[in-house]
Amino acid sequence: MAAYYYLVSSLPELRSDGEMPLSYQEFLDLCVSTVSEDKYRLLRDLTLSSTDGPLVKEWNRVYGSLTKELNYQRSMKLGKSYPAPANKDFMTAQVVSSALAAKDPLEAEKIMLDYEFQQLDELVGLHMFDDYVLFGYAVKLKLLERQGCFDHDKGSSEFRQLLSEVQQRVYNL
Known part of the structure; x- marks a missing residue:
């Protein structure tokens, strides 16, 4: 396992x-x-649902469990059938439930992001300057990158526009 003393210590929190x-x-x-070239390729091609690389397989199980629980609870909330997660985790179910009860989608995303960061910290554990830390950092960056796509003002504007269109259609009926 390679040691990345300078690289890891120079990365911003x-x-x-x-x-x-x-x-x-x-x-x-x-x-x-x-x-190495192999590790760089894995980092370059990394997505939130990747399965290759140090820590990534473990992360994929956590992320997959979270996604399945989210799909399950959303479906139940809508009255649709969806298979219950095979290995139900109480904490994951509780986080998803809190996210679905949030006052707006951005708050829900923040609840999920906090949990995802916590899970990554647990996966990295006591590793310090190795591949686990580097790949954990990369996944966190990917999560923040995804989070950066959410713009509250833009979302509110889009919502108001859609609501206005629906109201106009109803009024025209």
Whole structure:
């Protein structure tokens, strides 16, 4: 297992309630001269649902469980059938339930993001300057990148526009 003392110690802290301190491409640029070609390829091709790479297989189980629980609870809420998750985890179910009860979708995403960061921290555990830390950091960056796609003002504007169109159609009836 390679040690990345300088690389890991030079990376800015990532927080679930913070901004992205660097883009994923900037992160890759920092990694290119330090990690092996194979590890770099895995980092370059990394998605939130990837299964290859250190820590990534474990993360995939956590993320898959969270996704299945979310789909299950959403379906139940809508009165639709959906298979219950095979290995139901109480904490995951509770987090998803809290997210679905949130006052708006952005708050729900933040609840989920906090939980995902916590799960990644647990997966990284006591690793310090190795592949686990590097890939855990990469997944957190991917999560923040996804979170950055949500813009409250833009979402509110889109919602008001859609609501206005629906109201206009109802009025025209």
